[in-house]
Amino acid sequence: MPHRNAPLTETGRLRLARCVVEDRWPLRRAAERFQVSVTTAARWAGRYRRLGEAGMADRSSRPHHSPHRTPTRTERRIIKVRVLRRWGPARIAYLLGLNPATVHRVLTRYRLSRLSHLDRATGRVVRRYEHPAPGDLVHVDIKKLGNIPDGGGHKVLGRQAGRKNRANAGVSYLHNAVDDHSRLAYSEILADEKKETATAFWQRAHSYFASCGITVRRVLTDNGSCYKSFLWRDALTAAGITHKRTRPYRPQTNGKVERFNRTLLDEWAYAKPYRTESERRDAYPRWLHTYNHHRGHTALKGQPPASRVPNLTGQYT
Missing domain, CATH: 3.30.420.10 (Ribonuclease H-like superfamily/Ribonuclease H)
Structure with a gap:
């Protein structure tokens, strides 16, 4: 489903691409006709040349590679300290030489951002439950x-x-x-x-x-x-x-x-x-x-x- 403010639906993208690729419209004319930028018109036309109609569908905006993401080894160290010592992001960051905001993002990603979610005795994530009907327990x-x-x-x-x-x-x-x-x-x-x-x-x-x-x-x-x-x-x-x-x-x-x-x-x-x-x-x-x-x-x-x-x-x- 396209964004609610997107100027083109998948059908509109296909019409624009066909005007450029099959009917030989100039990019500027197609952009004015469909009320988008020339760059947008070029992008959908290029996808249509490479992928056909399938290229008109939405794609994930998630990057293929995140070179600045916290290394997996560091994430494991953060989680280990959190579970064993019950420390907050600031103390963990001081121990490991990291930014507290980085530690908090890692804890949030693994749903460990609140100590109340950890069992005091074992440090494991608490599994909450609720029986479906009154009287079951x-x-x-x-x-x-x-x-x-x-x-x-x-x-x-x-x-x-x-x-x-x-x-x-x-x-x-x-x-x-x-x-x-x-x-x-x-x-x-x-x-x-x-x-x-x-x-x-x-x-x-x-x-x-x-x-x-x-x-x-x-x-x-x-x-x-x-x-x-x-x-x-x-x-x-x-x-x-x-x-x-x-x-x-x-x-x-x-x-x-x-x-x-x-x-x-x-x-x-x-x-x-x-x-x-x-x-x-x-x-x-x-x-x-x-x-x-x-x-x-x-x-x-x-x-x-x-x-x-x-x-x-x-x-x-």
């Missing part, structure tokens, strides 16, 4: 979170006073379940991470997803002791759900719920200086509703998880 995890002491922590009282006030505040455990396809989340703040607590949480989460019209087929967890218990196994087996566990020391495999954990820390747990743990917990249900129904998700093209779950109630409240 649900990510489950527990996030341990320090409680806020009465009167507030260091954000309210200052670092020194907040550290003293926090001595006996204790911790809470956020049990989270996130649907892989829709990112719909179910979460509870509980007192521990025992197998009985985790199993009871999952049964409530399972009922929640069922109420949204989601049939859970598989569940992915880490290798925590509560998820390796017979109680957990039997609860999933009774519901006809397949249990999968991540590889040891590879939390990124359960990345969607790990990303949810980080989001709730940034946008709820540490979003404002709460004065008591009760105040923070009271704010959690509303934040969770906002996350599911109104907060745009980058992986969903700016839409909330509710947009992928038609049966979800309360979507417009």
Whole structure:
């Protein structure tokens, strides 16, 4: 397909070339007739003499040879440093004696321009995935979170006073379940991470997803002791759900719920200086509703998880 501003289509080029080659028109006359430059008219006429009608098609503008392109050996050195040391273009350029812009172009060419695209453990390019339907896979995890002491922590009282006030505040455990396809989340703040607590949480989460019209087929967890218990196994087996566990020391495999954990820390747990743990917990249900129904998700093209779950109630409240 020719460029939208090109004066000649393939048919027009052929007519121009035939006027010059077969009808013996002067180049200047043909150029004026087809409203192009004399150079353009000469180019298409020359191609027609060499290649016939086939020469009227568009060609790639990519050069046949790039003498100034970074040598392959240098590109390999850049990639090796990037993967092994996780350095940015400036540090790699300093080490190898190159221009930072050259290093950045090489990293972009091989899709390594962002460190977030590399797995922290292996340095390999992260393979992202998304299951095709809600319920195909649900990510489950527990996030341990320090409680806020009465009167507030260091954000309210200052670092020194907040550290003293926090001595006996204790911790809470956020049990989270996130649907892989829709990112719909179910979460509870509980007192521990025992197998009985985790199993009871999952049964409530399972009922929640069922109420949204989601049939859970598989569940992915880490290798925590509560998820390796017979109680957990039997609860999933009774519901006809397949249990999968991540590889040891590879939390990124359960990345969607790990990303949810980080989001709730940034946008709820540490979003404002709460004065008591009760105040923070009271704010959690509303934040969770906002996350599911109104907060745009980058992986969903700016839409909330509710947009992928038609049966979800309360979507417009």
